[in-house]
Amino acid sequence: MGKMVSLQVLSPEQESLIRETAPGYEIIQETGKEIDPQVIRHAEILLGWPKGYEESALDPESPLRWVQTRSAGVDMLPLEQLEEKNIMLTNASGVHAIPITEMIFGFLLSHTRYMHTAGKQQLQQVWKKTELNTLGELHGKTMLIAGVGEIGSETARIAKAFGLKVTGVRRSGRDVPHVDQMYTIDGLQEAVAGADIVVNILPLTDETLHIFDEKVFAAFKPGMFFVNVGRGPTVKTGALIQALQNGQIRFAGLDVFEEEPLPAGHPLWTMDNVLITPHIAGDTERYDERVFDIFLENLKAYTAGRELPRNWVDYKVRY
Template sequence: MPIILTQYEFPEEQVRQIREIAPDYELKSVPIKEVTPEQIREADILVGWNRKMEQAALESDNLKWVQAWSAGVDYFPMDRFAEKNVQLTNAGGVHAIPISEHIFAVLLAMSRNLHGNIRSQARGKWEKSGSYGEISGLTMVIVGTGHIGRATARLAKAFGMRTVGVRHSGRPEEHIDEMYTTDGIREAFAQGDVIVNILPLTDETRHFFDRESFGYMKKGARFVNVGRGQSVDTEALIEALETGILSGAALDVFEQEPLPEDHPLWTREDVVITPHVAGNTDHYDARAADIFLDNLRAFVQGETLPRNLVDYSKKY
C-alpha cells in the first residue's frame, strides 16, 4: 500500500477527506523529531520537509511528490528531485493575506512615526518630534507580483496609492497601474516612494538589490523587504540609508538570521525590524492543507498537480 507521510498532524475532518480522496493510501503522521530514515524511504508522498530528511528522501525509490509546508523552496534539492522525477509543490498563496497586511502595518508605522512613538514610550518620554506623512497619493513599486504582490497591490489601491510592478515576464496584473520586466528597474524604481521586495531566492535574484539597484531609487524612498534576505546586499542597503537614498526601511528577512546582536541595523532609528514573522498567521495550516487536498485529488487520478507545482528550471 502506498504511503503518505506527514509531519503535519491533520485534524480529524481533513484526515477523513484524505482517506476519501486516496482510499488506497496509508496515512502516517510522524513528528519530524521522531521520523526515521526508513519511514522517509518508504513514503510515496511527503507532506512537510526538514533538511534532515534530504538524504533519505534522495535515496528513496518510492518518493514521487513532496508537498512543502512553506512558500519558499530555495532550500530543496531541486536538481536531484528533477533527476528522480519527484514533483514538488509549495504553500504559495498561504501568505498573501498576512504578508500584505504586514507590509501596510510597517509602512503605516513609518509614515505616521509609530516606530518613533513606541521608542519614546519605552523611554517614558512625551515626544512629538519626527515626520508624520500620508501614504495616499504615493507610488508603490512591487518587485515580485505573485500571490503576495497581487494582494499588496489591491490594498495599495484601497489606500489611494499608484502601483508599479516588476516581474520577470512583464505580464500585466490586476491592480498594477504599470508593469515592467526586471530589465526595466531603473525606470520603475525612479518612480517609487515605496519599494517592496517580495522576490523568491534564485540564482538571478541573489543580491538583486545591490548598490546599483538602490542607486536607481528616488531619493528619500522607503524600502520594505518581506522576500528573501539574500536578495538584498546588506552593506549596500546600509549605505543607501546613510546617504539618504532611502529615508527608511522595514526589514523582516536578512542575509544572516537571526540578525546578530551587534549588527548596526538594530540601532538605526530609520529601520523597523521584525524577526521573519510577516507570514505568520493563525490560518496557516488550514490554508496549506487545502492546497495539499486539491493536489492530492489530482495526484491519485494521475493528473497534473494544479496548485503551486514548482518549475525546476526557474527554481520556484
C-alpha cells in the same frame, strides 16, 4: 498500499478528507522533533520537506513521487536531486498573501503614522509629539512591488484602497489587476526610479541574488521607503546599509536578511530608520489550514492521474 507522510499536524477532519480522497494510502504523521528516517524513506507523498532527512527522502530505492512543501520558497531544497528523480514539487505559494500584505502595511504605517517612534518613547514614558508637517501619508504615493505573484497581487489590491499608484516587476512582465504599470525584471532600475515605496517580494534564484545592489539603490529617489519581505539574499546588505546612511532610503522595514538570525552587533540593529522583525511576515494562525487546502486540491488531481493544479514548481526557474 502507498504511504503519505505529513510533517504538519492534521485534524481528524483533515485526515478524514484525505482518506475520502485517497483511500488506498496509509497516512503517517511525523510532527515531532525527531523523525523516523525509515518512514521518510518509504513515503510516496510528503506534506512538508523533512529538513535534515534529505538522504532518506532521496534514497535510490525511495518511492517518493510528490512533495508538497509548507513554504513558498524552495531555494533551500535539493532541487537538482529532486529533478533528477523526476519528483513532482508543489509549494505553498498563496498561503502567505494575507499575512505578508498586512505586515507590509504595518511596516509602512509604523513609520508614516509615527508608531515606530512612539513605541520607543512609550518604553521611556516620554510624551513627545512630532511636528505637524512631519507626519506622512501613504495616499497619493507610488508603490513598486518587485515580485508580483500571489503575495504581490494581494498587496497591489490593498494598496489601491490606500490610494496608492502601483507599479510592478515580474519575470514574465505580464499584467495583473490593480497594477498600473508592469516591468520585466530587467527594468528594475527604471522601475525603482519612479517609486516612493519599494516592496521586495522576489524569490531567490540565480537571477535575483543580490539584485538590490549599489546600482539599484542609487536609482532610488532620495527619501524612499523600502520593505523586504521576500528573501534576504536578494538584497546586498552592505549596499542597503549605505543607502540607509546616505538618505537614499528614509525608512526600511526588514523581515528577512542575508544572515539569519541577524547577528548581535550588526549595524542594522541600531539604525533609527530601520524596523526589524525576525522573519515572521508569513506566519499566521491559519497557516496549516491554508497549506492543507492546497495539498488536498493537489491530492485530488494526483489520485486521479491528472496534472497537479496548484503551485507546480518549475525546476528551471526554481519557483
